[in-house]
Amino acid sequence: MSRANYKLVEDEREIKDAEYLILLILGKAGGRISILHLQKIFFTLWKFHPQVRRLVDFVPHLRGPYSSDLDDLIKNPTYVVDCWEYIPPKRGSEAERVKGGYLEITEKGEEIYRKIVDGLNEKAKEDEDALALISAVDLIVSLYTRLEWDELLLLLYTDENIKEYSEKSELSREIIKNSEKIVDRLIKKGIIPEEKRGSLMKRIKSARWIV
Amino acid sequence: MNSEDSVVSDSSFYIAFLSPHEIDDPETLVEILKKYKFFIGRVVLDEISQKHGDIVDDIGFKGIVKILEKYDYSSLLSIIGNRVFEKGEYECMAIAYFLYRKSGLHSLILDDNPARKWINNNIPELSKFVRYSLRFLVNCCCSDGKLSEEKINDILNKVVLAIQMGKRPFNLTERNIYVVEQLLTEVNGCRN
Numbered sequence: 001m002s003r004a005n006y007k008l009v010e011d012e013r014e015i016k017d018a019e020y021l022i023l024l025i026l027g028k029a030g031g032r033i034s035i036l037h038l039q040k041i042f043f044t045l046w047k048f049h050p051q052v053r054r055l056v057d058f059v060p061h062l063r064g065p066y067s068s069d070l071d072d073l074i075k076n077p078t079y080v081v082d083c084w085e086y087i088p089p090k091r092g093s094e095a096e097r098v099k100g101g102y103l104e105i106t107e108k109g110e111e112i113y114r115k116i117v118d119g120l121n122e123k124a125k126e127d128e129d130a131l132a133l134i135s136a137v138d139l140i141v142s143l144y145t146r147l148e149w150d151e152l153l154l155l156l157y158t159d160e161n162i163k164e165y166s167e168k169s170e171l172s173r174e175i176i177k178n179s180e181k182i183v184d185r186l187i188k189k190g191i192i193p194e195e196k197r198g199s200l201m202k203r204i205k206s207a208r209w210i211v
Numbered sequence: 212m213n214s215e216d217s218v219v220s221d222s223s224f225y226i227a228f229l230s231p232h233e234i235d236d237p238e239t240l241v242e243i244l245k246k247y248k249f250f251i252g253r254v255v256l257d258e259i260s261q262k263h264g265d266i267v268d269d270i271g272f273k274g275i276v277k278i279l280e281k282y283d284y285s286s287l288l289s290i291i292g293n294r295v296f297e298k299g300e301y302e303c304m305a306i307a308y309f310l311y312r313k314s315g316l317h318s319l320i321l322d323d324n325p326a327r328k329w330i331n332n333n334i335p336e337l338s339k340f341v342r343y344s345l346r347f348l349v350n351c352c353c354s355d356g357k358l359s360e361e362k363i364n365d366i367l368n369k370v371v372l373a374i375q376m377g378k379r380p381f382n383l384t385e386r387n388i389y390v391v392e393q394l395l396t397e398v399n400g401c402r403n
Binding site: 044047048049050124128131132134135136138139140143152155156158159160161162190191192193195196199200202203 | 281282283284285286287288289290291293294295296305308309312313324325328329332333334
């Protein structure tokens with residue numbers, strides 16, 4: 001195989017893997033997920049797993065880390081087709097605009113999702129990369145999807161470990177302005193322990209890169 | 212040793228054994244590390260090395276534990292954990308989840324109560340594996356039979372002494388001395 005052909009095959013494989021990962025996240029989320037949540041979950045997996053890092057690129061954007069490659073794959077999948085439907089955001093609501101619409105799994109998507117999970121679980125018995133990926137998806141999808149859009153963004157914008165991805169965020173001031181109410185909700189949900197309210201408020205106040 | 216002997220701990224467990232004014236017993240730490248499979252991430256390793264780099268090298272620490280460097284475990288819970296918990300704590304939680312999925316988790320050693328409460332609320336699958344440092348040590352002797360009563364008694368007595376000297380091994384203070392005394396009673400004769 002020539003170098004050009006090899007690169008083509010490699011690129012195709014990466015696109016396919018990225019689309020399967022979208023389906024894995026969507027299925028794990030119960031079959032419906034906002035584009036905002038999907039982008040941020042994918043970003044976390046991208047930070048975590050070297051193989052995911054090869055699939056797409058992320059850059060700082062208006063709502064924190066964002067991948068245009070991923071956005072493209074979500075809206076125009078090439079290999080994993082008819083597995084989800086993209087629902088554009090409803091007009092008139094700020095929250096809906098920020099969430100960027102939704103993905104909804106189709107019947108075919110559910111079937112393929114179950115096959116991916118079975119395949120990955122089987123592969124994970126021997127393959128550390130597969131185990132790391134499926135464990136990470138299990139761990140964070142259920143956690144992140146419990147967060148409302150503003151809770152997710154508040155936590156994301158103020159995480160100093162990824163601050164370079166939040167510096168261009170257009171919503172940061174507004175989120176910070178409402179931070180006390182958002183923190184109350186996070187505590188009520190058990191996402192932040194009550195004893196750590198002060199630590200989180202301090203973190204928000206010291207997130208100078210967004211204000 | 213079997214596949215269910217995997218242990219994850221934040222840095223306070225290791226540091227207490229290595230600190231001259233706390234337990235100050237690197238040899239016993241090595242003995243414990245060799246009797247289980249201790250998994251450690253980059254963040255916790257750095258925290259220990261920064262504090263006790265020389266001893267870490269002297270005892271061959273990096274050769275005894277399994278260092279996990281391929282994946283950035285701390286990134287998984289960073290948006291929640293950053294400055295809310297210690298970085299090593301949320302790195303450990305993610306590693307423990309990975310080992311749990313692998314069906315190999317024996318214990319997740321965590322002494323911070325809010326961090327333990329967070330696990331109960333958010334990763335309940337891990338709850339039954341979470342241990343305080345001292346509970347893990349007592350279980351080493353009483354449940355697992357991997358350390359002698361004498362060794363554990365010695366450690367517990369050093370913990371009491373360190374607390375009385377104003378140190379905080381495993382996050383413990385004067386208020387917790389009664390707990391250590393109860394554990395001393397539990398250990399005495401538990402192997403009979």
